Amino acid sequence: MLKLVTAARMRELDRLTIEAVGVPGTVLMELAGHGAFTVIRDSGWLRAPDDAVLIVVGKGNNGGDALVVARWLWLADRRHQTVVLLTDPDTLAGDARGNLERYRNLGGVVRPVLTVDDWQVLKQELRSPAAVAVDGILGTGLSSPVRGLYAEVITDLPALARRVIALDIPSGLHADRGVPLGAAVRAHKTVTFGYGKTGLLGYPGREYAGEVTVIDIGIPADLVAEGPAVDWLEAADAPGLLPPELESGSHKGSRGHLLTVGGARGKAGAGIMAAAAGLKIGCGLSTLALPATVAAAIEGHRPEIMLVPLADDDAGRTAAAAGEDLQAALAGKHAVACGPGLGTHAAVIELLTTLIDGMEGRPLLLDADALTGIAKNPELLRRDRFGALILTPHPGEMGRLLGIGSDEVQQDRLRLAAEFAAEYNVYLVLKGAGTVIAAPDGRLAINGTGNSLLATAGSGDVLTGTIGGLLAGGMDPWRACGLGVVLHGMTADLLHARGRRCGITAMDILETLPDTAATARQGVEQ
Numbered sequence: 001m002l003k004l005v006t007a008a009r010m011r012e013l014d015r016l017t018i019e020a021v022g023v024p025g026t027v028l029m030e031l032a033g034h035g036a037f038t039v040i041r042d043s044g045w046l047r048a049p050d051d052a053v054l055i056v057v058g059k060g061n062n063g064g065d066a067l068v069v070a071r072w073l074w075l076a077d078r079r080h081q082t083v084v085l086l087t088d089p090d091t092l093a094g095d096a097r098g099n100l101e102r103y104r105n106l107g108g109v110v111r112p113v114l115t116v117d118d119w120q121v122l123k124q125e126l127r128s129p130a131a132v133a134v135d136g137i138l139g140t141g142l143s144s145p146v147r148g149l150y151a152e153v154i155t156d157l158p159a160l161a162r163r164v165i166a167l168d169i170p171s172g173l174h175a176d177r178g179v180p181l182g183a184a185v186r187a188h189k190t191v192t193f194g195y196g197k198t199g200l201l202g203y204p205g206r207e208y209a210g211e212v213t214v215i216d217i218g219i220p221a222d223l224v225a226e227g228p229a230v231d232w233l234e235a236a237d238a239p240g241l242l243p244p245e246l247e248s249g250s251h252k253g254s255r256g257h258l259l260t261v262g263g264a265r266g267k268a269g270a271g272i273m274a275a276a277a278g279l280k281i282g283c284g285l286s287t288l289a290l291p292a293t294v295a296a297a298i299e300g301h302r303p304e305i306m307l308v309p310l311a312d313d314d315a316g317r318t319a320a321a322a323g324e325d326l327q328a329a330l331a332g333k334h335a336v337a338c339g340p341g342l343g344t345h346a347a348v349i350e351l352l353t354t355l356i357d358g359m360e361g362r363p364l365l366l367d368a369d370a371l372t373g374i375a376k377n378p379e380l381l382r383r384d385r386f387g388a389l390i391l392t393p394h395p396g397e398m399g400r401l402l403g404i405g406s407d408e409v410q411q412d413r414l415r416l417a418a419e420f421a422a423e424y425n426v427y428l429v430l431k432g433a434g435t436v437i438a439a440p441d442g443r444l445a446i447n448g449t450g451n452s453l454l455a456t457a458g459s460g461d462v463l464t465g466t467i468g469g470l471l472a473g474g475m476d477p478w479r480a481c482g483l484g485v486v487l488h489g490m491t492a493d494l495l496h497a498r499g500r501r502c503g504i505t506a507m508d509i510l511e512t513l514p515d516t517a518a519t520a521r522q523g524v525e526q
Contacts, residue, residue, distance in 0.1 A: 001240075002214070002232040003224055004196040004446065007140035007175035012227070013194060013219050021220060026095045028217050029061065032193040033068020033099075035215030036167055039191050040069070040132060041076065045163045051131035052080045054161055056153060057110070058137040058171070059087035064096030065167045065193070066136020071103045082130070084122065085110045086137065086149060116152050126160055133161030135185045139168050140175035140197060145182035154183040166190040169197055170208045177412050178205025186210075194219045198230050198414055202434035202446050230414070231445035233437075233486050235493070238520035241483040243282070243475060255284030256472030259308075259333040260340070260465065261326065261355070262369070263290035265316025267341030268298055270368065270461045273506055274340040275305045277465025280513040281487070283472045286465075289329045290341075291318050313347075320347040323354045330355075335363045337468035339370030340461040348373040352380055359387035363471045363480075367392045367464040375400040381424040388477045392429040392464060418444055427477045429467070431460060435485045439478050447482075450489025451496055458506025463488045466513065491516040 005013070017023050040046065046053070055070045057063040063085070070083050083103070085092075089112060092100050100110065113119050135157060137150060146154060154172050158164055164187045169175050172184030178199035190209040192200060194217050199205040201212065258278035263271025268290065275288040288295075288305050291312030299307060308329045310322035330336070338355055342348060352373050355364055364387055366374060371393050374380055378401065381389065395406040395413075402409070402416065409416060413436050421428040421438035430436040435447040467484035471477065491512050495504055 001237050002196055002234070004198045004201060004230040004232050005224070006198055006228075009227060009229070010140060010194060010197065013223055016223050017219050023218055026098060029064050029095045029099065030068055031217040032168070032215060033065045034072055035193070035217070036065065036134075036165065036191040037069050037072035037076075039189065039213055039215075040073070040134070040165060043163075043189070045132050046078060047131075049077070050080050051078075052082065053078060053132050053134065054126070054130040055081060055083045055134040056137050056157065057083060057085045058139075058150075059091060059096075060139055060141070061094075061096060062139035062167055062171075063092070063136050064094075064099050066134055067096065067099040067103050069134055069136070069167070070108060071099065071106060074103070074106050074108055081108070082126065083108065083110045085112050086114075086153065088112060088114060113149070116149050119149060119152055119156075123156065123160070129159070130161040131163065133157055133164045135164060135166040135171050135187060137171035137185070142172065142174065142181055146172045146184075147182065151183045154185050158186055163188045166209065168192050169200060173199055173205055173208050175199045176414065178202045178208075179411050180204075180208065184208050189213065191215055193217050195224065195229070196232060198446070201232055201448060202413060202436070203432070206434065228442065231443075231482070232448055233445050233482055234448045235486065235490050235520070238483065238486050238490065241479055241486065242517070242521055243473060255282060256334045256469070256474060257285040257287065257332055258283045258465070258468050258472040259287050259289060259329060259336045260468065261289045261336065261338040261351070262340040262342040263288060263294055264318065264341050264343040265291065265294050267343070268294050270341030270458060272298070272302055272305065273458050273461040273510055274337055274465035274468065276302060277462045277510055277513065278337070278469030278472060279304055280510060281466045281469040281517065283469035286469070287329065287333070289326060291316050317343045317345050318347060318351060320350045322347070323350060326351060326354050327358055330358055333362065333472070334474070335365070335468055335471035337365040337367065337464050339367035340464055342369035344369050344372045349377055349380070353383070356380060356383050356385055356389070359385060361386045363388040363390060363477055365390040365392065365464060365468050365471065367460065368397075371397045371401065378424075381426060388427060389425070390427040390429065390467065390471070390477055390481060392431060392460070392467065394431045394460060398430055414444060414446070418442065427481055429481050429485060431463070435489075437478075437481045437485065443478060445482055447485040447489055449486050450492045453492040453495055453500065453504045454489070454509070456504055456506055456509075459509055462506050462510050462513070487513065487516050487520060490520065494519065
């Protein structure tokens with residue numbers, strides 16, 4: 001499982017490697033630059049002997065990495081280079097300065113560009129695009145918007161080469177949040193050093209980073225294990241998360257019983273899909289608690305799902321009087337998923353209170369309309385409870401929980417998820433491209449599976465039932481959330497591999513889920 005780190009954590013790892021282990025910084029820079037050179041050499045982007053390379057060097061260590069790349073390309077007889085230095089050469093210091101001197105000692109020439117006018121002159125001289133541009137402008141320490149000369153260069157760079165490779169991180173991209181700070185380079189490849197950075201693999205960072213390669217620069221693994229890191233979940237991780245094969249003597253009662261609460265009139269399908277997903281992922285029994293009039297209307301349509309009618313109102317919504325029915329329905333259930341199609345009427349608050357108070361050590365997952373109720377009454381999350389609480393909001397629902405806009409959520413997904421999980425002692429699954437999973441003890445993960453086929457009505461309901469079914473089967477919440485989102489994404493990847501490009505519905509995802517689980521059990525990546 002790939003580990004991701006923040007920029008601050010990576011700086012600490014570099015410092016510990018230099019000071020505690022005794023590896024000089026110049027060695028780390030050499031390994032980074034040579035690793036990037038190897039990626040360029042093996043990429044196939046440089047074919048003809050005279051293919052041009054444009055190398056843009058900033059004033060920090062990222063620029064030093066770029067100068068190592070330039071030197072190795074020179075030694076490989078790739079000398080049709082334009083090396084642009086965005087600072088006065090005399091201001092370079094430390095390891096970057098040393099690598100400038102080594103490059104010059106070979107006969108390499110550096111072109112200082114200190115103003116926007118200098119850059120405009122250079123662009124006129126570069127009459128045709130280079131085969132490759134190396135982005136060594138800004139590194140992971142950037143925290144404020146890019147302006148002036150650097151903004152001009154970053155904006156122009158993609159038009160000056162057929163392929164762009166970024167060193168450590170595309171210049172202008174926030175290393176932790178993955179958002180552009182003003183202008184940001186859109187790279188075809190990013191070669192990142194030591195460990196992956198959280199901003200590279202979540203969205204929107206992945207759209208700027210392109211294909212990401214992690215280069216080992218000799219950071220001891222035990223140093224990483226001693227501090228915070230973020231798990232990057234991929235299809236290859238699914239086999240290790242799956243529960244063991246069913247034993248021959250197992251029966252439906254030993255595989256868990258999921259209770260799903262939702263399905264008001266006009267939204268019954270949401271509850272049905274969630275309840276069915278629990279069965280599709282391997283839960284032995286699945287019961288759907290929903291308004292009595294709706295239960296009567298759908299009786300027999302999904303015979304594998306048991307129905308519990310709840311007292312309802314004239315609008316086909318669960319009524320406040322349904323509390324006793326709901327308490328009775330909890331008997332014998334191993335996990336509860338509440339929210340799909342539940343409705344947002346006043347009685348929802350009483351129902352949520354009943355559930356939170358009545359779980360008695362069992363996990364409760366809240367999604368969709370249940371989250372709307374929680375957003376109006378967040379103190380419900382602070383009630384004494386004995387079971388794990390899992391919330392699965394999309395960005396809009398997360399915004400309502402926090403009292404901010406969804407755009408603001410998307411700007412800082414990882415931090416907001418981590419802080420919310422810790423404050424309210426919950427497991428949080430913040431859905432969307434690069435779904436974030438946060439545990440109350442500080443553990444974090446980002447999901448790397450899935451594609452735009454998941455952007456269809458009801459997809460989230462299937463995820464709710466998938467995680468709920470895993471919880472009912474006895475899986476701990478952290479593992480259930482991780483496996484649930486990985487399999488949900490893998491299902492979209494499997495459908496894409498089968499040639500499906502549009503017209504996918506949540507029912508397609510639901511019906512393909514067992515195939516995905518079987519594929520994962522075989523240890524085959526899709």
